Amino acid sequence: MKVKGFLVNAALLAGAVASPTPDQAVLRQPTSVKSGHNAIETGEGHFSQWSRATKREFLIDWPAGRSAEWTIVQGNEGGDLDSMAAALTWAYHLEHSTANTSNPVKAIALLQTSTDALDLRPENKLALENARMSTGHSDLLTIDELPEDPETLAKDIKGIVLVDHPIALRKWKNAPVLGIIDHHQDRGVNETAEPRIFEKVASCTTLVARQMLDELEKLPEEYHLPHELLELILGAIAIDSDGLTDEEKTTEADRTTAQRILERSNWRKSDLDDKMQDLDEDLGDAKKDLDGMGLRDLLRRDWKGDLVDTPSPRTPTVGLGFSSIPYSMDEQIKKTEFEELFDWFAIEAAWTAGTGTDISVALNKYKIKDKHGKKQKIREIVLVVRSDVRIDQDQADDLFKTVKAAIDNEPTLKAKPWHKAGELGRNRMVWTHERSDAGRKVIRPIIEKAVMSWD
Structure with a gap:
């Protein structure tokens, strides 16, 4: 058993903790643990204690055959602050709002990114x-x-709740979807989920926090909301709404929910706009601090991928993955060892080989100054189709043409070939365009539609 990484030997854990004593089921007071290279310092405060205790209990229950008692709250695999805060908030609410009922819920937040990717x-x-x-x-x-792998675990648990994501990843398809709270487009699935909330707001955490407060205020007795959780919520809303200043993204729901959370926090005496802008500035500065990252880390820090169905009887599914990178292609090339175009694609190929991806799309964005000194947002789309995972070379050639045509023919993009497009190899393409809102939410449906029509 490895405590820090929780790499658990199932047989050992089952024998050791199948019947935990009362003091095993909850954590003692936080302590500092410093021994060897896996040393950790246990967090302070109720929120850290709850999160750690919940994780411990989940890992105790699994080998004891109690997985069916658990609800897993999961955000998207990009793992941004919004997704993380939303999952943690709703898991905390599910557990605490039912604690004194005849049907208490065991809930845990799952971050669908690896531990070593969190600091990216x-x-x-x-x-x-x-x-x-x-x-x-x-x-x-x-x-x-x-x-255990998600495909197996999905069959055993009580179910999942999706936050900041409209549809479960294919590996979780066997798990009942108990709830959905999301600010993306409704895919029309899991109609019986409860709650099932789709609403356009800057931050999904807004919807989760609003639902939490609405339900909390109806309880006979309110449970404790730790100030650390409240501050995490405010940070997520702040960074997604630019401190409530982005008029295109920020809604009344973002503002009113942030105010309700603020009033319960240790910052209750602060002005809402001042506090949200301070949070946005601090978190935004941190978010931009990526200069020390290499290309592989940039590719995987905001990676979202899943299987997509096709009409092809030979290849009923293909793996599609997206990365979002706040640097131009030229800047990214400079981050490679040899600072040349071939090295970018070598690193990209190594990453997608490990993820089992057939089609990878890098969505780059950056700003330049025009002749008047005004900043202009530029976006790039990098498309690569592999032939060594699920499809052969002929299929890869045809699939590449299909997806490329979808990008070329999308009238709202007005995509133009990148200045070095002529140097790209087989089944590779890079475009530039100036549609400012065309991030993953816009590009992904275009490409998925093309893939789902490919035969």
Whole structure:
């Protein structure tokens, strides 16, 4: 058994803790543990204690055959602050709002990123430090710490709740979807989920926090909301709404929910706009601190991938993955060892080989100054189709043409070939375009539609 990484030997754990004593089931007072290279410092405060205790109980229950008692709350695999805060908030609410009922819920937040990838989002690291969580993210359950693969675990657990994601990843398809709270487009699935909330707001955490407060205020007696959780919520809303200043993204729901949370926090005497802008500035500065990252880390820090169905009887599914990178292609090339185009694609190929991806799409964005000194947002789309995972070379050639045509023919993009497009190899393409809102939410449906029509 490895405590920090929670790499659990099932037989050992089953024998050792199948019948935990009362003091095994909950954590004692936080302590500092410093021994060897896996040393951690246990976090301070109620929120850290709860998160750590919940993770411990889940890993005790699994080998004891009690997985069916658990609800897993999961965000998207990109693992941004919004997704993380939303999952942690709703898991906390599910457990505490039912604790004194005849049907208490065991709920745990699952971050669908690996432990070593959490710090690739510096804003998350800062937010968790501010929330006084344990070092090494040992309070949090990450995808690489699950004691068995999701396909198997999905059959055993009570179900999942999706936050900041409209549809379960294919590996969780066998799990009942008990609830969905999301600010993306409704895919029209899991109609019986409760709650089932789709609403356009800047931050999904807004919807989760609003639902939590609405239900909390109807309880006979309110449970305790730790200030660290409240501050984490405010940080997530702040960074997604630019401190409530982005008029295109920020809604009345974002503002009113943030105000309700603020009034319960240790910042209750602060002005809402001042506090949200301060949070956005601090977290935003951290978010931009990526200069020391190499290309592989940039590719995986905001990676979202899943299987997509096709009409082809030969290849009924293909793996599609997206990365979002705040640097131009030219800047990314400079981050490679040889600072040349071939090296970018070599690193990309090594990453996608490990993820089993057939089609990878890098969505780059950056700003330049025009002749008047005004900043202009530029976006790039990098498309690569592999022939060594699920499809052969002929299929890869045809699939590449299909997806490329979808990008070329999308009238709202007005995509133009990148200045070095002529140097690209087989089944590779890079475009530039100036549609400012065309991130993953816009590009992914275009490409998925093309793949689902490919035969």
